[in-house]
């Protein structure tokens with residue numbers, strides 16, 4: 001048997017190459033190539049091991065004709081086009097916990113550096129100035145730390161901050177009251193956090209919901225003299241607005257490890273006296289780099305040599321016998337979870353996953369994992385079908401799997417229902433011809449649609465002329481409609497429209513759609 005070939009394309013601890021070789025793979029370490037060079041080379045490899053410097057685009061994936069697995073030695077996978085990789089049958093894995101402690105420690109170091117202006121004082125002292133009178137710091141003891149995002153890293157930051165005798169408050173839609181008590185933080189809404197925190201630190205992935213979570217508007221709601229730390233992802237803060245707030249003194253200090261554009265060669269923040277930064281060093285400790293290198297190489301080699309799957313973001317762990325029967329249900333389950341997660345607002349407290357007809361005869365766990373992974377993917381980069389049920393339970397979500405052996409209208413059906421503060425919300429789907437997944441019901445309205453790519457969900461009053469208005473709006477904005485699906489509760493009542501479109505719908509077009517006569521809800525979706 002020929003040995004699988006692996007390319008390590010980013011700087012990685014040498015333990016990774018050693019493990020690949022020991023596990024029976026050939027390995028090349030070629031870092032710092034341009035996308036064109038990587039594209040020319042990638043065709044000969046079965047595995048690609050990366051950190052954050054390699055961006056795996058559709059073009060790279062198209063050229064990667066032998067690629068079976070991409071392994072991210074780290075957490076964030078926003079540099080990999082996962083949907084496209086999934087379409088190509090390439091498994092994407094990460095190492096969800098290997099650098100969490102290190103990154104949490106970096107956030108704490110940044111907070112302390114801000115409190116005592118250590119980098120600024122160091123630079124001037126080393127110039128021979130001895131500027132003792134210019135640097136009056138603040139204590140962190142007794143101050144309030146506001147965490148935006150209280151997952152793995154956020155909760156480690158909380159534990160360290162509690163040790164520093166800080167009061168910790170957290171905003172995270174997936175944090176339950178029980179978990180908040182367990183990690184010693186007070187769960188609050190975003191406005192309360194902004195108003196109360198002396199320090200704010202961010203620990204969320206970059207998603208449509210978190211992009212610019214510290215916008216100009218939200219920065220204006222922060223406490224006078226707040227200090228802000230971002231060791232999560234660039235794009236969570238509006239950098240120009242932050243620069244203004246630092247210049248006015250409203251924000252007393254900011255420390256960024258990550259930038260909207262990386263490598264960050266210029267920024268309105270550079271040169272401001274109360275701003276400090278590091279070049280995406282959050283995960284850069286010897287310990288974390290050894291952890292993630294060992295883990296990624298073990299996982300990738302296991303997949304390439306034995307077919308074992310661990311920490312995959314786009315594939316469940318399946319036995320060879322079950323796999324072919326379950327496979328078409330997995331995509332349906334994940335899309336139903338994703339749909340209900342994108343549409344249901346507020347704190348989700350419970351979820352039920354019902355299998356009816358032929359689906360009742362299948363193993364429930366992989367389907368449950370796929371639904372939960374779809375539901376939680378929008379909140380976390382690290383969730384996969386294997387760890388989603390564990391994470392959901394840890395966060396207090398009550399999960400029920402129910403089988404109904406009898407067939408209903410469809411000979412096979414999956415139904416996902418979530419309990420929200422506004423009541424239960426349910427979506428259902430079936431397989432056409434045993435293979436093709438279809439949505440068949442959305443919040444009590446019958447509608448048949450394939451869930452794929454970019455879509456637009458609209459609830460409107462069922463009245464003549466609406467379809468023309470939405471069609472014209474999209475057409476006028478150069479957005480091509482692929483498919484168009486309609487459903488309604490009663491004639492003249494509430495209607496649901498689900499459109500697939502060829503591109504992401506810009507925010508201003510969503511705003512215009514919301515303003516159309518008769519519209520009640522507009523929500524862009526992506527699958």
Ligand SMILES: NC(=O)c1ccc[n+]([C@@H]2O[C@H](COP(=O)([O-])OP(=O)(O)OC[C@H]3O[C@@H](n4cnc5c(N)ncnc54)[C@H](O)[C@@H]3O)[C@@H](O)[C@H]2O)c1
Nearest residue numbers: 076149150151152153172174204205231232282283379380
């Ligand atoms: N600077 C670095 O080098 C470095 C190193 C490691 C990780 N990271 C980044 O740190 C981030 C957090 O990593 P993690 O391991 O803690 O991830 P995680 O998935 O364990 O936690 C993310 C948390 O964010 C919460 N969240 C999602 N959407 C939210 C929203 N709209 N508002 C508030 N909270 C929201 C989730 O519920 C979850 O609890 C990731 O983006 C990761 O890529 C950066």
Ligand SMILES: O=C(O)[C@H](O)COP(=O)(O)O
Nearest residue numbers: 051052053074075076283
């Ligand atoms: O998401 C991560 O794991 C961090 O951003 C680390 O990125 P790096 O591996 O490029 O240091």
